[in-house]
Amino acid sequence: MNAGGGASVRLAKLHHPVTALGPGTRAGIWFQGCTLACPGCLSRDTWEADESLRIPVSSVLEWVAGLPGLDGVTISGGEPFQQPQALRELLEGLREWRSSRPVDILVYSGYVISRLSRNQESRDILKLCDAVVTGPYVERLNDGSPLRGSANQQLVPLSPLGRRRYGSDEMDGRRMQVCVEDGAEGRRVYYIGIPRRGDMDRLSAVLDGAGVRAGEASWRL
Structure with missing residues (x-):
């Protein structure tokens, strides 16, 4: 799997199998560092931009490449779009690797889709995703939807594979x-x-x- 230009990423954790954040059996990648600080966030331990947790993007790609039977990769955090170079190189490596298999890439962001779409760097990253869940978590709007934390957030399919898998927010409830x-x-x-x-x-x-x-x-x- 190609590691791109050799970027590094602050990483909170890796986990496999993930069955709660997207369809099928998935690899989960959590970035470390987020300045959005949404009240009620489950992952407050990922807020600090801890440089001791920085590893090469190539190491993450090697980990994913060694996993059997993946249906998808879910990237969350922390805030992935606050490490744009690392996120882009990770997504480029994942897309190259999955070229012969239907593995979708779902990215969670606390930024609204309109803000991500205004920025060229973010737009280029969005082109590498199959779907994104965007918007800040609002605890009082937590409505139990399967993939969105709160009703204000948007699940946005961005590719033909994303539209097939995420065109409807219908799953078997939250897991x-x-x-x-x-x-x-x-x-x-x-x-x-x-x-x-x-x-x-x-x-x-x-x-x-x-x-x-x-x-x-x-x-x-």
Whole structure:
């Protein structure tokens, strides 16, 4: 898989398989760093522009290339469009790699589509996506739609593959994945997906009932 011009990216995490953010079995890529700071954001741990989390885009592409049976790649954050060079090179590498298979690319952004469309750099990036979900998260407008966090956000198909897979916002309701990761600082529990209002407190209560004691919760920071 071609790594483009050798850019690096601040990366929060990689995960496979992802089944909660788009159709089928997906690779999930979360950028690190976001200045939008939407109230109620689940991923507050991805806001800080932590340079210690920077890795080569080529490493991310190699990781994706080694995954079996992918239907798509979902890129979120953090705010991907705040690292435009890294995002563009990642998307170019993904599109080159998936040229012989129907793997769609879905990107989440807190910027509205009209703002992204006004900027040439962002327009060039949009041409490399199959679909985008755009707009800031507004907690009081969290309406339970499958792929949008709140009703003000837009799901915008951008390619023939994107229109086939995202032309309708109809999926089997929202899904949440609970993931457990062992690390140097102990066991970490994290969630993938878009929670409904109150879901995080309910999930914490279930974990407490199972004897899993949560430490610092990023969505409460």
